Amino acid sequence: MIDIRLLRNNPNEVISSIARRGIDTTQLYKAIELDSSLRSITAQRDKVRAEIKLISKSVGQAAKNLDQSSIEALRQESRQLGDKEQELDRQVEQIDKALRSILLATPNIPAIDCPDGAGAQDNVILRTWIAEKGIEAEFDPSLYFDYQRVPHWEIGDALGLLDLSRAAKLSGSMFGLYKGKGAALVRALNQFALDLHSELYQEIHPPSFVRSETMVSTGHLPKFSDDAYYMERDDLWAIPTAEVPLTSMARDEILSESDLPMRFCASTPCYRREAGSAGRDTRGLLRLHEFNKVELLAYATPSQANQVHQEILSSAESILQALKLTYRVVDLCTGDIGNSAARTFDLEVYAPGCDMWLEVSSVSWFSDYQARRANIRYRPNSSEGKKSPSFIHTLNGSALAWPRTWAALVETYRQSDGSIVVPEILRPYMKGMERISFD
């Protein structure tokens, strides 16, 4: 949620910033009007309330003096004021509700240095890391051999690592089913990523079903309810990402500045209805309703946020480098960043078999947008006098989403004989296995 005071005091600045997303901002002008009438009517109501309180006290006095006639008079007066108060309060509630629903639907203000753009085509590629050379360089498709130009679903089928037709039998399209060494490979990836990060990030194993309030905190509700799975019987939502529970852990809490930044990692299943993307990326593992990923998330003070953002980015990059996969870092433009984010870097890994750059991580800074919704604050260190609590900043990034990483990995590591070499770093997690070949 954006700060209503910021909007009130700098309306033009805020509105033009949000307009950089290329969305309609007329509702924000309405919000400003609602806010000003809300404040004036609230003031009127509070004045009436103050009167009522005074009268009530005099009734107490009169009762002590057994002054029946003045008690009755005061009661009359108070009742009349009560009617007035109720009417004003009704208006306050109505306006407040209208204002709130606009604010909840309003996306975050993009960061100043977030590049302008209308959509994915305007994203800025910051750098490309070439696994074969172990350095940042120009991408060169000729580095790949013909035997790497086989899509992962064919590889998975040939080596018996994937069984997508049975997955479809069980659950329909866009579900995965890994088998044998294919399953072991996902497990290895997961374990490896958690081990790599558990020094810096505290490991959490959160629930994967959450209440509505939890989804609202991160901005996944109310606007994007169609994208999530909902269990009506129990009024619970299946999480679309570990960001949801990890962010809400500190909901309604006041943290102390000396504990910040706080860093967490979690491996969870992620559930997405993909309502708006029917027919897109339907082959293989590129788009699934259920997948696993390891998520990194941090709570920080506003002044720490930028550094922590870079830190999470390099943590995520370090996995791809360790796996020796080619990837690029993309700075998402204002037209492409998510609603709650102020700045986002995507990591896209190159999958030679499909000849596609696959988004495997999205590292975002949410400024105080989520913290405001979730009411997560911190108390500044009291060295310079007393300061009241203010909102923290939240940041997160997928440490990696497994299906797409798995896909890029088997395509990249395919050999001329059709087998797959297991990346060295994963071998300890695969009982030392060096190669996945035909059984």
Added chain:
RNA sequence: GGAGGGAUGGCAGAGCGGCCGAAUGCGAGGCUCUUGAAAAGCCUUGGGUUAGUAGCCCCGUGGGUUCAAAUCCCACUCCCUCCGCCA
């Protein structure tokens, strides 16, 4: 699923319908004393709204009774204990 008990400030824990935004203890911060520290003493210390140390709101949430609700009534949510069932 059944039966009980509970929900108050960072934590613990009081609170006859008006004198309660709330005792007390702990914790935290500041000061005094001290070479320094400890101990001791003194003072301060919930959140929100607002230009505001004014007013108003917040004692799980939502309703109700009343001139007046933390306190009475109703509903709901959550937590704890016991029983049953089950990984």
